[in-house]
Structures are given as C-alpha cells and as structure tokens.
Amino acid sequence: MKNILIIGATLLLALSVMQCGAPQTSDNMITHTVYFKLKHPKGSEEEKAFIQKAVDLGAIETVHNLRSVKEVSPKNNFDFGLIMQFEDQAGYDFYNNHPDHVDFVENVWKKEVVDFMEIDYVPNE
C-alpha cells in the first residue's frame, strides 16, 4: 500500500513538473502565422534587427510559443515566418491592439516588409 502511494505521488510529481510539453503543443489554441519577405539583403544586420524586433513581440502577455522560422519551400515568395499562439480571440485582439504591436507594424513592418501573407488556424475537429 505504501509503495502504491509512493508510485502515485511520484507520477503526479512527474506530471506536474514535466507538464508534458502542453504549452508548446497547445493544439486547441489559435495559431497565428505570417510569412514575409524583407527589403533587406540576405544575412544583413538590418535583417537580423528586424527579426529581433519581431521576436520581441513575444513579450506581449497573451502571446504563447512565438517562433521565428525560415521559409524553405521554393513554391512561394517568402523568406521568413513568425508563428505564435493565442488562447482565444480576446488574447489575439489584445496582441493586435497592444501599443508595442501597433508601433512595430507602423514603424518597422510597413517600412521593411515587401510581401507577406497571414494564415491563422485552429484544429479541424
């Protein structure tokens, strides 16, 4: 009996500590993705600075699991992508209207991005 209690407690501890990657794989969230092409030369400092500013948006409270990616398919015109998740539409709206995001769009995105496409998705169930 004692051993069963120890096993149970250990499993609970393992589950709570590991959380089994749930925040990284939240398939129930809204995933917001945007793929884009910059006006900067490939590998330039300006390119790096843009990516860093985009990644910094991950600090907005409702943004989860922000990832910066390189687009590698030759079948479209984009070079980079930004992927993030929101728990719900309210969280998405909070991000969209956040001063840091608005400032980024107006003063960085619109000046440095030459082409982009936004794709958002939820599980198809």
Place this chain on the structure above:
Amino acid sequence: MKNILIIGATLLLALSVMQCGAPQTSDNMITHTVYFKLKHPKGSEEEKAFIQKAVDLGAIETVHNLRSVKEVSPKNNFDFGLIMQFEDQAGYDFYNNHPDHVDFVENVWKKEVVDFMEIDYVPNE
C-alpha cells in the same frame, strides 16, 4: 533504498510513456504546410472524405505529427490546412515520392482543390 528504486523506476516509466510531447514539438524538423480551398460545399460529405484521405497520408513512415487544421484568417483565400513534419529532406522526399502520396495528388488533390499554397519552414537560428 527500496523506495528510491521504486521512485526512480516510476519516473523512468513516466518519462518513457509520456515522452513529454517531444514528437509534437520537434522544432528541429522540417515543417511542411499546405493551405487550400476545396471545390466542395462547406460541411459536405465530399469535404469530409477529402480531409480523411489527406489525413490518411500520415501513415507514410516518414510523416510526423500530421495535423488537419481550419484556416480562420479572413486575409487569405484558404479554408483548410495540412501540417506535417519530416526529420530531414530524405524523409520529405520519401513522402513526396511515395505511391500513396502520388496517387492522392493525381486522383484526389488535383480534382478537388481549387486553390492552394505550400509553405515549408525550419527554425530560424
């Protein structure tokens, strides 16, 4: 001492059973995504049948973490998405050339999809 062994064994068991979501969050893989619009009416049996056939491609050995998603942004023309991951380009090529995939593309995709875009990405590091 016996209890420590039990705790250790239980933790190992938990780790091996749960795998901590790693396969779902393999950020080092190539992520292949395709967003598309079908010719079928929304919610139709034909639509469901198409999605099922697409999801069935997840059985190909090198496909990981296949997900069927609904596109929800009004900023593009797509209604659905299919997301999958490959460990490397060889795995991607294996999928592309697999008879089940070739058959799907020729006899299902080309006949039922009216618009699509493919986007593939890897981590930007």
